[in-house]
Amino acid sequence: MNIRSLPIKNLKKKPGRTAVLLILVIFLSFAVFAGSVTVSSLGNGLSGLERRLGADIIVVPSSARSHVDLEQMLLSGTPGYFYMDKSNLGKVLSVEGVEKASPQYFMASVKAGCCSLKTQIIGFDPDTDFSVTPWISESYQSRLETQDVVVGSDITVPVGGRVRFYDVNCNVVAKLAPTGTGLDTAVYANDDTVKILMQAAADKGMAQTEGDPDTLISAIYIKVADGYDVQTVADYINIYMKKVEAVPARSMLSGISDSLSGISDTIKLLVAAVWILAFVIMIIVFSGLVNERKKEFAVLRVVGMSRKMLARLILTESLILSVIGGVIGIALGAAVVFPFSAAIEARIGLPFLTPGAGTVILLAALSLVAALVAGPAASAYSAYKLSRVDTGVILREGM
Amino acid sequence: MKLEAVNLSRRFTRIKGDANYFTAVSPTDFSLKEGAVTVLMGRSGSGKTTLLNMLGGLLEPSTGSVSVDGRDLYAMDDDERSRFRNRCIGVMPQGHSALSSLTVLENVILPHALYGAGEDAEEYARELLSRFAIADISDVRSSELSGGEARRMTIARALICRPGIILADEPTGDLDDENTVLVLETLRSLADEGASVLIVTHENDAARFADEIYRMDGGTLKKI
Numbered sequence: 134m135n136i137r138s139l140p141i142k143n144l145k146k147k148p149g150r151t152a153v154l155l156i157l158v159i160f161l162s163f164a165v166f167a168g169s170v171t172v173s174s175l176g177n178g179l180s181g182l183e184r185r186l187g188a189d190i191i192v193v194p195s196s197a198r199s200h201v202d203l204e205q206m207l208l209s210g211t212p213g214y215f216y217m218d219k220s221n222l223g224k225v226l227s228v229e230g231v232e233k234a235s236p237q238y239f240m241a242s243v244k245a246g247c248c249s250l251k252t253q254i255i256g257f258d259p260d261t262d263f264s265v266t267p268w269i270s271e272s273y274q275s276r277l278e279t280q281d282v283v284v285g286s287d288i289t290v291p292v293g294g295r296v297r298f299y300d301v302n303c304n305v306v307a308k309l310a311p312t313g314t315g316l317d318t319a320v321y322a323n324d325d326t327v328k329i330l331m332q333a334a335a336d337k338g339m340a341q342t343e344g345d346p347d348t349l350i351s352a353i354y355i356k357v358a359d360g361y362d363v364q365t366v367a368d369y370i371n372i373y374m375k376k377v378e379a380v381p382a383r384s385m386l387s388g389i390s391d392s393l394s395g396i397s398d399t400i401k402l403l404v405a406a407v408w409i410l411a412f413v414i415m416i417i418v419f420s421g422l423v424n425e426r427k428k429e430f431a432v433l434r435v436v437g438m439s440r441k442m443l444a445r446l447i448l449t450e451s452l453i454l455s456v457i458g459g460v461i462g463i464a465l466g467a468a469v470v471f472p473f474s475a476a477i478e479a480r481i482g483l484p485f486l487t488p489g490a491g492t493v494i495l496l497a498a499l500s501l502v503a504a505l506v507a508g509p510a511a512s513a514y515s516a517y518k519l520s521r522v523d524t525g526v527i528l529r530e531g532m
Numbered sequence: 533m534k535l536e537a538v539n540l541s542r543r544f545t546r547i548k549g550d551a552n553y554f555t556a557v558s559p560t561d562f563s564l565k566e567g568a569v570t571v572l573m574g575r576s577g578s579g580k581t582t583l584l585n586m587l588g589g590l591l592e593p594s595t596g597s598v599s600v601d602g603r604d605l606y607a608m609d610d611d612e613r614s615r616f617r618n619r620c621i622g623v624m625p626q627g628h629s630a631l632s633s634l635t636v637l638e639n640v641i642l643p644h645a646l647y648g649a650g651e652d653a654e655e656y657a658r659e660l661l662s663r664f665a666i667a668d669i670s671d672v673r674s675s676e677l678s679g680g681e682a683r684r685m686t687i688a689r690a691l692i693c694r695p696g697i698i699l700a701d702e703p704t705g706d707l708d709d710e711n712t713v714l715v716l717e718t719l720r721s722l723a724d725e726g727a728s729v730l731i732v733t734h735e736n737d738a739a740r741f742a743d744e745i746y747r748m749d750g751g752t753l754k755k756i
């Protein structure tokens with residue numbers, strides 16, 4: 134008989150009571166963990182997207198604005214294309230405040246025998262590019278050769294494998310880290326490769342433009358120099374250049390970031406509501422429980438337990454429940470959030486990128502703390518109230 | 533050990549008529565002598581349990597003091613008083629007081645385990661259990677006991693730390709004649725070994741074992 138085993142014995146003695154409290158704690162920590170991982174995944178998705186764009190301003194032909202959903206294409210990877218004359222690049226470069234400008238070339242592969250998959254193909258100029266390269270270099274350090282492609286994380290072809298576009302075979306040399314968006318289905322190549330593919334498409338009568346691939350570009354990615362205002366530079370381009378439109382990247386993301394913060398706030402509110410609700414129920418359950426166990430506690434005092442020891446006993450019981458319930462709740466939360474993150478992304482239509490192990494562990498620790506605080510805090514009041522009353526009085530009440 | 537109460541009284545707040553309090557125990561002096569059995573009788577509601585709880589350090593008196601071997605119980609802080617009660621005062625509360633999540637043996641060892649190793653007490657616990665004829669149910673959960681078995685277990689539990697003072701509140705309430713005599717004889721023999729014993733009882737038989745007999749009447753204590 135060791136006094137330290139008393140809390141466990143008490144919990145085992147009343148499995149029903151213990152189960153009810155456990156379920157409350159599980160509920161609470163599940164909500165906190167699943168909720169916080171979701172919120173952080175959404176935030177992560179957005180910042181991933183921002184980093185991915187890597188540009189302050191994107192210049193596209195005016196027609197792109199009216200004909201194609203630019204956001205859909207750039208952010209969600211919906212296959213699409215548009216073109217403008219290459220001379221625009223020089224004009225953009227001469228605009229004051231433009232530090233770097235690099236062209237990109239868009240084309241779409243088709244769902245037909247000549248292509249292994251229907252996807253967005255994005256070409257960039259390795260000499261001037263600053264938006265795609267840094268991010269490719271995370272998984273591929275060498276220079277992309279002609280007919281080399283780097284694929285998004287959702288494309289199932291393995292590194293070292295081949296993909297075929299308009300009957301041109303390309304080597305998959307690297308796979309990118311996931312962004313949690315439709316961009317994970319895109320394919321990246323250098324400009325020469327894209328021109329070859331455009332020519333191949335034209336040869337098959339599937340040309341996506343009548344123009345000469347050598348004189349065309351799809352978009353210009355701009356990095357604004359320090360000390361210049363992005364909006365001002367974009368406005369300047371929009372006023373002085375014809376048939377193109379300069380779109381600040383921020384504004385493209387603002388729609389997403391708005392609905393993202395809306396959803397995040399809703400989730401936070403929900404988590405807080407669940408936590409408070411479970412906490413309040415726990416307070417009620419504990420106070421009922423302490424009431425029901427008054428006689429038992431009084432007897433412990435009679436045989437020599439001090440107020441502090443009794444409070445410790447009650448807190449230990451609730452702490453044990455909190456640890457077990459917290460761990461189960463977090464495990465359940467993980468079992469729901471991680472396997473279904475793709476489904477969640479599709480469902481809410483927002484970038485959803487599970488944070489790294491470090492963040493997940495931190496969130497799990499915080500959720501556990503939320504559970505650890507709730508149990509003892511909920512029982513503390515009852516324990517305190519009980520300790521204020523003389524044992525002799527409780528002995529009678531409990532009879 | 534010698535227990536001494538001076539001017540001890542207890543009132544409870546209770547709205548009744550024009551008085552807003554009720555005197556359960558009127559101011560009284562009282563003492564328990566080493567090696568003696570003191571029996572306290574009286575009607576239900578006369579204040580016996582209230583007095584016993586005050587003597588045991590379980591109920592703060594309205595006036596007066598209780599001291600054991602010169603140490604004032606209510607001048608101690610809770611930690612000190614709890615520990616003191618654990619070591620020196622064996623209280624058998626009125627009614628059921630089994631801890632249902634523990635077995636009979638664990639119940640009995642518990643007081644000893646509170647401030648130290650319970651293992652040391654096992655031998656004595658088993659001895660007490662067999663003295664009260666409940667050794668065969670030592671591993672039974674105490675929630676499964678009969679009233680008389682639970683009562684005898686409570687008595688064994690109060691004795692496990694070999695207290696110098698024993699306060700028994702109706703210790704024979706649930707017992708048959710045979711066990712009543714057994715319990716009273718045990719308490720008597722503990723007194724003979726030097727303990728100060730107080731027995732609250734309705735049992736007229738108890739008088740046989742008593743050195744002193746008191747009667748409580750409406751909160752007023754009288755020696756007989």
Ligand SMILES: Nc1ncnc2c1ncn2[C@@H]1O[C@H](COP(=O)(O)OP(=O)(O)OP(=O)(O)O)[C@@H](O)[C@H]1O
Pocket residue numbers: 526529544545546556574575576577578579580581582583626
């Ligand atoms: N905590 C309390 N609050 C209010 N009144 C109380 C309290 N404790 C005891 N009393 C009252 O004090 C009186 C004495 O109670 P006590 O329990 O001491 O009687 P008793 O002599 O032990 O009776 P019994 O033989 O039935 O056990 C009773 O009238 C009871 O109602």
Ligand SMILES: [Mg+2]
Pocket residue numbers: 580581582626701
């Ligand atoms: Mg009584």
